[in-house]
Amino acid sequence: MARQEFETKVENYGVQRNRILMFGINVGQVIKGHINEITKQEQELSEQRMKICRQCPLFTDSMGGICDSKKCYNTETNELSTYPKQGSICGCHCRLQAKTTLKNAKCVLNKW
Ligand code: SF4
Numbered sequence: 001m002a003r004q005e006f007e008t009k010v011e012n013y014g015v016q017r018n019r020i021l022m023f024g025i026n027v028g029q030v031i032k033g034h035i036n037e038i039t040k041q042e043q044e045l046s047e048q049r050m051k052i053c054r055q056c057p058l059f060t061d062s063m064g065g066i067c068d069s070k071k072c073y074n075t076e077t078n079e080l081s082t083y084p085k086q087g088s089i090c091g092c093h094c095r096l097q098a099k100t101t102l103k104n105a106k107c108v109l110n111k112w
Contacts, residue, residue: 029105030094030098033095033101033102033105034095034098036101037097037098041101042100042101045100045101045103046097046100046101047100050100052111052112053067053107053111056109056111057071057080058072058090058108059096060091064095064097065095066091066094066096067093067107067108068091068093069090070082070090071090072084072085072088072089073109074087074088092108
């Protein structure tokens with residue numbers, strides 16, 4: 001195997017490994033958020049964040065409130081679209097009743 005081919009494989013392995021690790025971290029956070037929701041942990045934090053979310057253009061009132069991935073918003077132009085456009089950010093598609101209970105979770109628009 002040529003050196004460059006070997007280095008490319010090692011680099012690709014690193015990228016794949018990082019993706020798998022990030023997927024594991026995200027799944028763990030999703031599970032923790034749903035456990036928090038069911039066991040009513042971090043309710044005050046969640047309600048503060050939910051008040052912000054309910055006013056947000058990416059919010060959709062379904063399943064208790066989701067950050068809608070079918071909506072994209074440009075914070076500079078205030079343009080709302082149904083597909084990603086340059087400069088826009090789309091919803092993360094999280095169920096907000098769960099996500100808002102996670103202390104280290106972040107809003108995709110940096111509103112909380
Ligand atoms: S998480 Fe952020 S972007 Fe998503 S609905 Fe809530 S305030 Fe909006």
